[in-house]
Amino acid sequence: VQLSNVRCFGGGGKGRSWKWRRMLRFPHISQCMELGNTIARDYSSLCVKQPIGRKLFCLFCQSKPELRHCNSLLDKMGEYEVQSDEDRKSFGMQIINRFLSRQVPDLHEFLSGAPFLQYLQSMYFERFLQWKMVERQPVTKHTFRQYRMLGKGGFGEVWACQVRASGKMYACKKLEKTHMKKRRGEAMALNEKQILEKLNSRFVVSLAYAYETKQSLCLVLSIMNGGDLRFHIYNIGPPGLEPARVRFYAAEVCCGLHHLHQRNIVYRDLKPENILLDDNGHIRISDLGLAVKLSGGNLVRGRVGTLGYMAPEVIGHEYYGISPDWWGLGCLVYEMTAGRSPFKRQGEQLTAKEMERRIQETEEVYRKTFSSETEDFCRSLLTKDPRQRLGCRRCGVEGVKSHPFFSTINFRRLDAGVIEPPFKPNVHTLSTHTC
Secondary structure (H helix, E strand, O other), X not given: OOHHHOOOEOHHHOOOOOOHHHHHOOOOHHHHHHHHHHOOOOHHHHHHHOHHHHHHHHHHHHHOHHHHHXXXXXXXXXXXXXXXXXXXXHHHHHHHHHHOOOOOOOHHHHHOOHHHHHHHOOHHHHHHHHHHHHHOOOOOHHHEEEEEEEEEOOOEEEEEEEEOOOOOEEEEEEEEHHHHHHOOOXXXXXXXXXXXXXXXXXXXXXXXXXEEOOOEEEEEEOOXXXXXXXXXXXXXXXXXXXXXXXXXXXXXXXXXXXXXXHOOEEOOOOOHXXXXXXXXXXXXXXXXXXXXXXXXXXXEOOOOOOHHHOOHHHHOOOOEOOHHHHHHHHHHHHHHHHOOEOOEOOOOOOOHHHHHHHHHHOOOOOOOOOOHHHHHHHHHHOOOOHHHOOOOOOOHHHHHHOOHHHOOOOHHHHHOOOOOOOOOOOHHHHHHHHO
């Protein structure tokens, strides 16, 4: 969002508000004692999973001469994970020669002992509690400035907004309560909020804040200014995308699906409109209202999603697990490559019954725009039998990542966000289509 060209509602068009910066002031540590008594003091959740907790624990270790080498080892291990395949072996040997011996215990096991207990008595943990108190401040519509509308959905609108205290931009998804009630969408909205609260993935939109007004339930999400994949497939140049972009977007979607599946979440609505690009050209999966969490490894049954992208087992009212998501990835790769969906030509009018028949009975057509690797990848994902589908076999997601279609993708580096996207959206061009 280019703020200089956007009308601002309140605040005079300024960025960070000095008045609202008071929200970011840390409370006195005496005000945090009650929180300190109630918070779960678990090493993994406090010092590994939470970014601010991890940072403060690292600062604590850096302040202790006897623990500094642990910090250095953690840093080097992080660097090792994003090394290219040709440099990985030599870099690993450097780590072994510098840090490791047969007597060295597991690093996190060591840090979770006496060092963690010392950390809990330090000023760094007090600072962590202050951060937690700031996080718990009430959020209302007055926390944000509102800018232009980014788009409309079935239950409301999406607006660009800015946190008054920090100046950071987000997308505010306003779900109108009257529309949700008429269309029985309350459960869907609550489901999306609850699932997003559990996720922390660079490939899925992040929920930063949630609040409600008299008229709306508001979800404040990662802002994605680069448009959706459908726009890029059909509105910029001839239909379809270049092979490098197809491969890159498919790989990032694969990582996003993997992160969801690790938490037993099935997405169930994978289509180009729901894949959004940021300013730099990275993608995120959005709109998780139809996602479902599998409990205890159980399967689910339900005809949900968008018909042109539904898997045969969904149309057939069968029980399923993660299989519809891998089918959706096959549809997505096909559409990005061919400039049309697998079972319907662009502009073709089909009845729902005919679309269902094609998905369940007919084979998709592959033309010369498909390389042999891309065709095999799509065929493997668009297998009618979910038990034989790529991603659903015994090798799981590793079978997808190791397919020749992804031979040029280093998934370790991709997961770390260090691979440069092959395309950077022109935000000015996009804004003329979305205003």
